[in-house]
Every structure is written in C-alpha cells, then in structure tokens.
Amino acid sequence: MSLIRQNLQAITATIVATAQESGRLPDAVRLLAVSKTFGPEAVLEAVDAGQRAFGENYLQEGVDKIQAVQQALGEAGPALEWHFIGPIQSNKTRPIAENFAWVHTVEREKIAQRLSEQRPASLAPLQICLQVNISGEASKSGVAPQEVAALADKVAALPNLTLRGLMAIPEPTDDFDQQRAAFAQLRTLYDQLRADGLALDTLSMGMSADLRAAIVEGATIVRVGSAIFGARQYNKA
Ligand SMILES: *Cc1c(COP(=O)(O)O)cnc(C)c1O
Numbered sequence: 001m002s003l004i005r006q007n008l009q010a011i012t013a014t015i016v017a018t019a020q021e022s023g024r025l026p027d028a029v030r031l032l033a034v035s036k037t038f039g040p041e042a043v044l045e046a047v048d049a050g051q052r053a054f055g056e057n058y059l060q061e062g063v064d065k066i067q068a069v070q071q072a073l074g075e076a077g078p079a080l081e082w083h084f085i086g087p088i089q090s091n092k093t094r095p096i097a098e099n100f101a102w103v104h105t106v107e108r109e110k111i112a113q114r115l116s117e118q119r120p121a122s123l124a125p126l127q128i129c130l131q132v133n134i135s136g137e138a139s140k141s142g143v144a145p146q147e148v149a150a151l152a153d154k155v156a157a158l159p160n161l162t163l164r165g166l167m168a169i170p171e172p173t174d175d176f177d178q179q180r181a182a183f184a185q186l187r188t189l190y191d192q193l194r195a196d197g198l199a200l201d202t203l204s205m206g207m208s209a210d211l212r213a214a215i216v217e218g219a220t221i222v223r224v225g226s227a228i229f230g231a232r233q234y235n236k237a
Contacts, residue, residue, distance in 0.1 A: 002045055002048075002049070003230070004042060004045045004046050004049060004228060004229060005045070005046075005048070005049035007227060007228045007229075007230075008031075008033070008046060008049050008050070008051055008228055009049075010227075011031060011211070011224055011227055011228060012031065014211060014212065015029050015031060015211070015215060015222065018211070018212045018215040018216065019215055021216075022215065022216045024215070024218075028220060029215055029219060029220060029221070029222060030053065030220065030221045030222070031051070031053070031221075031222060031224060032053050032054070032055045032083055032085075032204075032221050032222065032223045032224070033046050033051050033053065033054050033055065033224065033225075033228050033229075034054075034055040034056075034057075034085065034207075034223050034224060034225030034228075034229075035054050035055065035056060035065065035225070035229060036055070036056055036057040036058060036061065036062075036086075036225065036232070037061075037232040037233065037234065038229045038232075039065070040065050040068040040069045040072060042229050043065065043069050044069060044072055044073070046228065046229075047069070047073065047077075047078060047080065052078060052079070052080055052081055053080070053081045053082075053083060054080060054081070054082055054083065055082075055083040055084075055085040055104075055223050055225075056082065056083070056084060056085065056086065056100075057084075057085055057086030057087075058086055059084070059086070059092055059095055059096065062082070062084065062086075062099070062100075063095050063099050066082055066099055081101045081102070082099065082100045082101055082102070083100060083101065083102040083103070083104060083223075084096050084100040084102065084103045084104070084105065085104045085105055085167075085223060086105060087105060087141060088103070088105055088106070088107075088111050090108075090110060090111055090114060093111060093114040093115050093118055094114075094118045096115065097114075097115045097118035097119045097120070097126060098118070098119075098120055098123075100126070101124070101126070101127060102126070102127040102128070102129070102164075103115065103126060103127070103128055103129070104129040104131065104167040104204050104223075105129075105131045105141070105167065106128050106129065106130050106131065106155065107130065107131045107133075107141065107142050107143045107151075108143075108151075109151060109154050109155070112128065112151075112154070112155045112158055112161060113158065115128075115158075115160075115161060116158035116159055116160040116161045117160075119160035119161070121160075125159075125160050125161055125162040126160060126161050126162070127161075127162050127164050127202075128155060128161045128162065128163050128164060129163075129164055129165050129166055129167040129202055129204045130143055130148060130151055130152060130155065130163070130165075130166055130167065131143065131166075131167045131168065131169075132144075132145060132148055132166050132167070132168045132186055132189060133145070133168075134168045134170055134182055134185045134186055135170050135171040135182065141169070142168065142169075145185070145189055148166070148189055148193070149192070149193060149196065152193055152198055153198075156198055163198065163200065164200060164201060164202040165190060165200040165201060165202030165203055165204065165220070166186055166189060166190050166193075166200070166202075166203060166204070167203075167204035167205065168182070168183075168185075168186045168204075168205055169207070170182035170183065170205075170210070172209065172210075173210075174209075176212070176213055179210040179213035179214070180213045180216060180217055183205050183206070183210075183213055183214050183216075183217035183218075183219070184217050186203060186205055186217075187203060187217050187218045190203055190218075201220065202220050202221060203218050203219050203220050203221070204219070204220070204221040204223060205217070205219045205221075205222070206219045206222035206223065206224075207222070207223055207224060207225065208224050208225060208226045208227035211224060211227075
C-alpha cells in the first residue's frame with residue numbers, strides 16, 4: 001500500500017476517534033489535504049486513495065498543479081475541491097477567484113471585494129473563511145479578533161462570495177492544553193458571530209501537529225499536510 005494512502009487512513013482514524021471521544025459525529029470533521037510543495041503525482045495518489053479536497057498556499061504552484069491534475073484525471077475523473085490557504089496579494093486575486101472553490105485566508109475587505117468581482121459567473125460562489133489572528137503579535141496574518149464581526153458583515157454582503165466561517169493558525173506549541181486554549185478562542189468568536197445571526201458552518205483549524213486539540217474544540221475542517229505527504233522541502237529555489 002502506498003505511504004500516502006496509509007497516512008490518509010491513519011489521519012482519518014485519528015479524526016474519527018477524536019471526534020467520538022469528544023462527543024462529535026465523525027463526519028462533522030472534513031480533511032483538507034495540504035499538498036503545497038508536492039507535485040501532481042502526490043495529489044493523484046491521494047485521489048486514488050479517495051481524497052477529494054486539497055489545499056494550496058502558493059498561487060502559481062497551485063494553479064499549475066490544478067491544471068496538471070485535472071488533465072491527468074480527464075473529464076470522467078472524480079470532481080476535486082481546491083482550497084486556497086496561503087497569503088493573498090491584492091493584485092493576484094483573479095487567478096484565485098477563477099481556480100479555487102474555497103479561500104481560507106481572507107483578512108481584508110478589499111481582497112474580499114476583488115474576489116467577489118472577479119469570481120466568474122459560471123462558477124458557484126467562492127466559499128470564504130476569514131483568517132483571524134488569535135496569537136496577537138506573534139503573527140502578522142489575520143484580522144484582529146475585535147475586528148472580525150465588522151469584516152464578517154461586509155464579506156457576507158458580497159454577491160459572489162459565501163461566508164462560511166473562520167480560520168486560524170495559532171502559534172505552534174507542543175502543549176495540548178495551550179493548543180486547545182487557542183482554538184477555543186476562535187470557537188468563541190465563531191459562536192458569537194452565529195449568535196449575531198450569521199449563517200456560518202465552518203471552523204478551519206488544526207494541522208498535522210495540533211489536529212486533535214482542534215477537533216476537540218470544534219474544528220469542521222482540519223488542514224493536514226506533512227502527516228499525509230511527508231516532510232516538505234522548500235529549497236527548490
Ligand atoms: C502548510 C499549511 C498547513 C499544513 O501544515 P502541516 O503542519 O504540514 O500539516 C495547514 N494550513 C496552512 C495554512 C498551511 O500553510
């Protein structure tokens with residue numbers, strides 16, 4: 001059995017077990033396979049093992065990979081769902097709007113407006129999560145927690161976007177309770193937005209190293225890369 005298939009099975013087993021331990025339904029947690037830095041062949045191997053949702057961080061790499069994978073699978077192949085999870089430059093929104101089904105990293109109104117304007121009419125609305133900076137000064141990415149509600153109202157009103165929820169990348173720690181505390185902050189914000197009347201259903205949180213804590217705190221999408229595809233090498237220059 002291929003290593004990627006084996007890893008997918010192990011992660012899925014962890015998701016199911018952790019959901020059950022915390023009184024959640026196992027299929028309430030979706031696995032997003034983060035394929036950044038890995039080639040189309042790795043994605044195809046995961047597809048062969050039944051994986052359908054993939055996350056990419058780097059725009060050009062992602063767009064090239066989507067095309068290569070789509071070509072390899074052909075018209076009759078399974079439908080895949082591509083999620084953009086990397087930093088967004090405001091002059092590079094169009095290829096995101098044209099090639100991805102989801103964007104997890106919206107942190108400014110201007111970016112959301114551009115994504116909405118540039119979303120092709122032939123495609124379903126772009127599914128959006130707002131990235132929240134729950135680690136304060138430790139991270140430069142994400143909207144500040146006290147500004148989430150205002151941004152959420154604006155994004156929810158844009159025509160070609162569907163606001164689904166919140167995303168965060170907490171400061172890494174090996175301590176399970178600290179991991180939980182960070183995810184609990186995101187969950188509290190999410191609960192407040194829902195109480196205020198926004199129809200959200202997505203908490204995108206948890207990666208290879210903090211997957212379990214995220215599920216215990218209510219993650220509905222976990223974004224897992226290295227635990228599926230192996231260690232990444234960035235020195236491709
Ligand atoms: C790389 C990345 C992941 C996956 O990280 P792993 O530790 O490899 O599981 C998840 N989310 C985002 C936003 C990433 O950039």
